[in-house]
Amino acid sequence: NAGVTQTPKFQVLKTGQSMTLQCAQDMNHEYMSWYRQDPGMGLRLIHYSVGAGITDQGEVPNGYNVSRSTTEDFPLRLLSAAPSQTSVYFCASSYGVSSGNTIYFGEGSWLTVV
Amino acid sequence: AQSVAQPEDQVNVAEGNPLTVKCTYSVSGNPYLFWYVQYPNRGLQFLLKYITGDNLVKGSYGFEAEFNKSQTSFHLKKPSALVSDSALYFCAVRDSSIKAAGNKLTFGGGTRVLVKP
Numbered sequence: 001n002a003g004v005t006q007t008p009k010f011q012v013l014k015t016g017q018s019m020t021l022q023c024a025q026d027m028n029h030e031y032m033s034w035y036r037q038d039p040g041m042g043l044r045l046i047h048y049s050v051g052a053g054i055t056d057q058g059e060v061p062n063g064y065n066v067s068r069s070t071t072e073d074f075p076l077r078l079l080s081a082a083p084s085q086t087s088v089y090f091c092a093s094s095y096g097v098s099s100g101n102t103i104y105f106g107e108g109s110w111l112t113v114v
Numbered sequence: 115a116q117s118v119a120q121p122e123d124q125v126n127v128a129e130g131n132p133l134t135v136k137c138t139y140s141v142s143g144n145p146y147l148f149w150y151v152q153y154p155n156r157g158l159q160f161l162l163k164y165i166t167g168d169n170l171v172k173g174s175y176g177f178e179a180e181f182n183k184s185q186t187s188f189h190l191k192k193p194s195a196l197v198s199d200s201a202l203y204f205c206a207v208r209d210s211s212i213k214a215a216g217n218k219l220t221f222g223g224g225t226r227v228l229v230k231p
Contacts, residue, residue: 004157033218042118042204042221043158058218090157100146100165100209103219105158 003027004106006091010091012112013081021076023091029104031097032074036060037088046089049074050097052111089107116141116209120222126228133195135203137188137223143211147188148219149179152202161203164188165210175199195229202226 019107021090023033033048035058049068063085065077074093078085089109094101117140127133139145146165150158162173167179179190188205205222 040123040223042206042223043219044221045218048218067228098162099210102148102160102163104160105150107157108155 002063004091004093004104006089006106008109009107010110012114013078014114015081015083017081019078021078021089021091021111023074023076023106024072025074025091025093025104026072027093027095027104028071029093029095030071031094031101031103032068033058033092033103034064034074034076035090035092035105037090043090046076047059061105078111083113085111086113087111116145116207116220118205118207118220118222118223120205123223124228127195127227129197129229129231130194133190133192133199133227133229135190135205135227137190137205137222138186139188139205139207140186141207141209141211143155143209145188146208146210147179147181148206148208149173149177149190150204150206151175151187152204152224154201158166158204161190173195191209195227197229197231200227200229 003024018057034046035043046058049055091106092103094103119138148163149161164181172178202224206219212220
């Protein structure tokens with residue numbers, strides 16, 4: 001099993017550009033989410049989805065869009081990149097939405113906005 | 115609101131010595147607690163979790179953690195540290211009383227562990 005796969009791993013964007021971070025999981029997990037990691041702040045939830053066709057905002061959603069057309073894929077779109085979006089982005093998934101379920105993370109996408 | 119505190123930015127330990135990474139939490143209900151490890155330029159790897167039952171939880175790579183409800187702590191421990199344990203460690207909590215799908219995992223700021231030969 002590949003688990004949670006993210007692409008690209010590294011990306012440099014200019015301010016104002018748009019891009020999509022791809023995320024796919026092959027574990028048939030219902031729950032998928034995107035986090036960003038910033039130094040000293042741990043990980044913060046951007047958006048999440050509890051199944052195909054269902055998405056919702058996390059704690060830091062501004063500047064990002066998501067969609068969930070299939071169970072496997074959960075892309076994150078940056079609409080107009082800003083330097084404040086320079087961060088490491090992690091896609092994560094879990095089986096079901098129970099709070100006790102383990103969340104599994106992808107390898108991360110390092111994004112720099114100049 | 116739920117929160118996690120990892121009071122040490124970095125922990126230095128000699129190889130073969132015991133390793134402890136501290137974590138305290140705050141939730142309204144009962145906590146679900148998790149530990150993750152992150153190696154350089156890699157994603158987070160799940161180590162262990164406490165949901166219910168025995169307060170001492172054993173996980174991957176010889177790590178264990180003890181849930182202490184009265185002290186609201188969930189410290190990560192390893193009896194004998196290896197150089198390969200050098201990494202960034204994150205504690206995280208979810209409130210078991212929140213049934214909504216948006217019950218996010220709240221992370222601490224992370225503790226860097228450096229194990230010296």
